Amino acid sequence: MEDVFVLIAIVVWAVVGGIVGYLLGRQRGTPEAGAAMGVFLGFVGWLFILTWKDERTKCPQCLGVVPKGAALCMHCGSNLQKNGAPAPPLQVSAPTNDREG
Numbered sequence: 001m002e003d004v005f006v007l008i009a010i011v012v013w014a015v016v017g018g019i020v021g022y023l024l025g026r027q028r029g030t031p032e033a034g035a036a037m038g039v040f041l042g043f044v045g046w047l048f049i050l051t052w053k054d055e056r057t058k059c060p061q062c063l064g065v066v067p068k069g070a071a072l073c074m075h076c077g078s079n080l081q082k083n084g085a086p087a088p089p090l091q092v093s094a095p096t097n098d099r100e101g
C-alpha cells in the first residue's frame with residue numbers, strides 16, 4: 001500500500017507545484033513555463049521562477065500590465081507601438097501639411 005501513497009504524494013506534488021508555478025509564472029508573463037517548472041522541480045522551480053525577468057509589457061502611460069505584443073493599452077487605450085516597439089531611430093517622414101482649408 002505504501003506504493004500507492006508514494007504515487008499520490010507525487011501526483012499531489014506535481015499538481016500543487018504546477019498550480020503554484022503557473023501562478024508565479026503568470027506574474028512573469030510565462031504561465032506555461034512556470035507550470036512546467038513547478039511540476040518538475042517543485043519549490044525549487046518556484047524559486048527559479050521568482051528570479052525570472054518580468055516578460056510582460058507595461059504601458060508607459062498608466063504602468064498597467066498589458067499582454068505581450070499588444071498594440072493598445074487595455075487600461076488607458078494609449079498606443080503602445082509608438083513607444084514600446086523597437087522603432088527605427090529617427091525615421092523622419094516628410095510631414096504633410098496639417099493646415100486645413
Ligand SMILES: [Zn+2]
Nearest residue numbers: 059062073076
Ligand atoms: Zn495604459
